[in-house]
Amino acid sequence: MADDVTIACIGAGRMGRGIAQCVAYAGHEVRLIDAKEREADAFAKLRDEALDEIRTALASIAALGAFKVDAVPQIMERVSIVPRGEAATGLSGARIVFEGVPEVTDAKRDAFALFDAHADGDAILASTTSTMLSTELAGFTSAPERFLNAHWLNPAFLMPLVELSPADETDAETTAFVRAYLEGMGKVPIVCKASPGYIVPRIQALAMNEAARIVEEGVASAEDVDKAVTYGFGLRFGVLGLLEFIDWGGGDILYYASRYLAGAFEDERYQAPEIISRHMEEGRIGLKTGSGFFDYSDMDVDAYRQRRMAAFLKALDNAGLVRPPKL
Incomplete structure (x- = not known):
């Protein structure tokens, strides 16, 4: 260029x-x-x-x-x-x-x-x-x-x-x-293809509406919802992408969690998309099976985990949350 x-x-x-x-x-x-x-x-x-x-x-x-x-x-x-x-x-x-x-x-x-x-x-x-x-x-x-x-x-x-x-x-x-x-x-x-909301606005609209709904339902205060996002959701996904995190923990966890939430709330918005079910059927659950949304078959998984853990520690340090052990 x-x-x-x-x-x-x-x-x-x-x-x-x-x-x-x-x-x-x-x-x-x-x-x-x-x-x-x-x-x-x-x-x-x-x-x-x-x-x-x-x-x-x-x-x-x-x-x-x-x-x-x-x-x-x-x-x-x-x-x-x-x-x-x-x-x-x-x-x-x-x-x-x-x-x-x-x-x-x-x-x-x-x-x-x-x-x-x-x-x-x-x-x-x-x-x-x-x-x-x-x-x-x-x-x-x-x-x-x-x-x-x-x-x-x-x-x-x-x-x-x-x-x-x-x-x-x-x-x-x-x-x-x-x-x-x-x-x-x-x-x-x-x-990305032309699609309403593109990628980030489409994802964040769902997340923001759900955060507001939690406050509306009296589940938690606005302050605690934002703490949960800042020190949980945001910290985690500042290191791992959403799809990478599915693979990290296992697509089966999302599959069963989605079924539970959809039933508990009686609301289809919590249903997992078809691609999650298809991955389950194909045995593409993520890191533990060698493939999911991404292919890990030729990857040094231990080294990959170490890199991601180092990134987590850096994020914690930037947030002022790293403390030495009590000895």
């Missing part, structure tokens, strides 16, 4: 500013294009507010020790805010154009039309929508082969994950280029 990739973003709001912070920090020029027509005074106000917000965010991270604060001015030199009337100039030379306008169909159509009218012939358009599907949005551009969705998690600067969702028409080279670019700037991109 070349070091001189220029990035543009249509939309100078929260998402655009977060992306600009990431891109400029990674050493690339980034231009935020105002998606709205404004009078000169109104645009100047927007521009100054956006630059100040990005500058302040960088300085705050630097103050926490992430990097030296005297680097902020140099980083900010790579950020520019462009009025809509100068979109042609702002989009010229941009290899990837992120769309960061509100989640409104008309706003998306307008931003895509701006890209089609002014972007270079090899430019990639990446929406940042968290609710619309790439398969729906692809019809808004005349270049669907150079379009995909790139869902950043907030806060964009701190969260490494970016969920990439190609449309049916998206060229494989388009996805590969965006993925490589994001990896080059220190992000962790993953690819």
Whole structure:
């Protein structure tokens, strides 16, 4: 991936500013294009507010020790805010154009039309929508082969994950280029099909609703539910992925626990999906059988367990929970 990739973003709001912070920090020029027509005074106000917000965010991270604060001015030199009337100039030379306008169909159509009218012939358009599907949005551009969705998690600067969702028409080279670019700037991109909720929002919606339901039912206080998440659920899954954890403990445990919960609550939302039953029938229970969601047949399982235990200890230490033994 070349070091001189220029990035543009249509939309100078929260998402655009977060992306600009990431891109400029990674050493690339980034231009935020105002998606709205404004009078000169109104645009100047927007521009100054956006630059100040990005500058302040960088300085705050630097103050926490992430990097030296005297680097902020140099980083900010790579950020520019462009009025809509100068979109042609702002989009010229941009290899990837992120769309960061509100989640409104008309706003998306307008931003895509701006890209089609002014972007270079090899430019990639990446929406940042968290609710619309790439398969729906692809019809808004005349270049669907150079379009995909790139869902950043907030806060964009701190969260490494970016969920990439190609449309049916998206060229494989388009996805590969965006993925490589994001990896080059220190992000962790993953690819998923166009599906409501993508991956993280789909999982977290269930978890958040269940946490709220526990409080609603009087099972535990909000404080204790969040302690359980912080020091149990979150700590555990900060080291092991959800599917990895199923394999770690055994898919049979999830299978029987799901049957119990579904019966106890008389609610099918606790039923295990068919893939869990199929793995049970096939003997793919996880580590103890050599395969599950992942293949462990050629793995040094003892060494793998040690690596994961070391990661657990590091997480505990970061949380200030490691104590020496009482002798």
